[in-house]
Amino acid sequence: MAAPTGRAVAGAARLLARLQATSFSIRTSSATISSAEKVPRSLWKLGRLNHVAIAVPDLEKARSLYKDVLGAQVSETVPLPEHGVYTVFVELGNTKLELLHPLGERSPIAGFLQKNKAGGMHHVCIEVDDITAAVAELKKRKIRILSEEPKIGAHGKPVIFLHPKDFHGVLVELEQA
C-alpha cells in the first residue's frame, strides 16, 4: 500500500478535529437540554442551615450540659404538641442546635429514641426561599414528603420533612426563610 501523502495526513487531522468538536457539542447540548427540562432551578433556592436537631432521652440533663458545661445560651423548654416534641434551642452564632424530646404517645421521635437509647442526631433543617415551589418540585422527583401540607414549625414558619431513605439516611427539614 502506498504511504499517505502530506495533504492526506493534514486532511485526516482536520476531519478528526471536526468530529471531536461535533461530538463535544452534541454531548454539551444534550446535557443542557436534559438539565433544563428536569431542573427549573430558578423557582426556589436553598438558604442557610437553620438548625441541627438532636433527640435526647433526658431534656433537662441535655439542656444543662449545653448551658452549664459548654456555657451556651439556651432557650426555655417549649412544648410543641402539634409536632409531638418538646424543644430547647441552643444558640451557636452561625446556627442553632435543637434538643428534642418526645411529647405524647405518638411522638414521631419515639421510635428513633428506642433505637438510639443515648440520643443522637435526628435531622438537619435548611431554609428555602419558597417552600411551595420546593414541595412541588420534590414531589415531581418522587421524594417522599412526610406530611400532606407544610406545618408551622418551631420558629412559626412553614416546614416540611423529607424521608431519610430518600436523603442518604438523613432526615431533612425544609423551613420557609
Ligand SMILES: C[C@@H](C(=O)O)C(=O)SCCNC(=O)CCNC(=O)[C@H](O)C(C)(C)COP(=O)(O)OP(=O)(O)OC[C@H]1O[C@@H](n2cnc3c(N)ncnc32)[C@H](O)[C@@H]1OP(=O)(O)O
Ligand atoms: C418542631 C419541628 C421543627 O424543628 O420545626 C421539629 O423538629 S419536629 C421533629 C419531629 N418530627 C418529625 O421527625 C417529622 C418527620 N418524621 C417522621 O415522619 C418519622 O419520624 C419518620 C422519619 C418517617 C420515621 O418514622 P418512624 O419513627 O415510624 O420510623 P421507622 O422505623 O418506620 O423509620 C423508617 C426508617 O427510617 C429510619 N429513620 C427514622 N428516623 C430517622 C432519622 N431521624 N434519621 C435517619 N433515619 C431515620 C429508621 O431507622 C428506619 O430505617 P431502617 O428501616 O433501615 O431501620
